[in-house]
Amino acid sequence: MGRAPCCEKMGMKRGPWTPEEDQILINYIHLYGHSNWRALPKHAGLLRCGKSCRLRWINYLRPDIKRGNFTPQEEQTIINLHEVLGNRWSAIAAKLPGRTDNEIKNVWHTHLKKRLNKNQNNGGDTKDINGSNETTHEDKEPVMVHTTSPQQFSNSTTTLEISDNNNKDDTMSYDDISALVDESFWSDVVSVDNSSNNEKKIEAWEGLLERNSKKYSYNNSKLYDDDMEFWFDLFTSCRRIEAFSDIPEF
């Protein structure tokens, strides 16, 4: 492992791209693809470094880029995903087709973060992107961010090792979770009432999540990465993300 040599310093052009450069890059990639970014500018006749070409292509020239303002739905999705994923912009971008990590990062820093801070300062209750009051933990009508039935991740081979080293039984497979979170849970969660049954289920679920959140620290980043999809589904499907706001960030 080592750092790439800084070829950029040697006569490479920097700064904004011209339409001519864009066209050269587009034409070249259409003809030859971009298997080797480092060699690309030389072959294409561009006085840019490979990094710059790659960035320009990914963030601006790619044909599937969606231009224009973010919709309120997209913004809400970013907020929700950011709660789950943190500053993993590429992971967030993967959930928003046509949007780039750079774009999402910019939107977050320029709009969404401020808006959330403002909302939090307004009495501490959070609002959604449309400015309506968000329901809190105790509210009666939770909003499902994204619905996923247990079956949708039942093919996952994920096994959760719950961290308590002294407790060998503290390993939960998906089957264990399924037993804990039966079919009714998913429908119940959508319309949370105050029945003790549901409260117990939610408490059990949150306890599981809380313990896992301690376990899945950076020391377990590989496992964390492997299970990203699982956790995303888990968090977004289970109930409002706000319900887990007390869980420390991974």
Next chain:
DNA sequence: AACATGGTCAACCGCTAGTTA
């Protein structure tokens, strides 16, 4: 009209992880 301030966003920088020789 001139200047100051703040917001936006494209592009760059430095780092890490993965791959190759």
Next chain:
DNA sequence: ATAACTAGCGGTTGACCATGT
């Protein structure tokens, strides 16, 4: 095994523009 190299990521910067004074 390891050094060299590349791709990709997140943080930061700076140019440009709009708005306020």
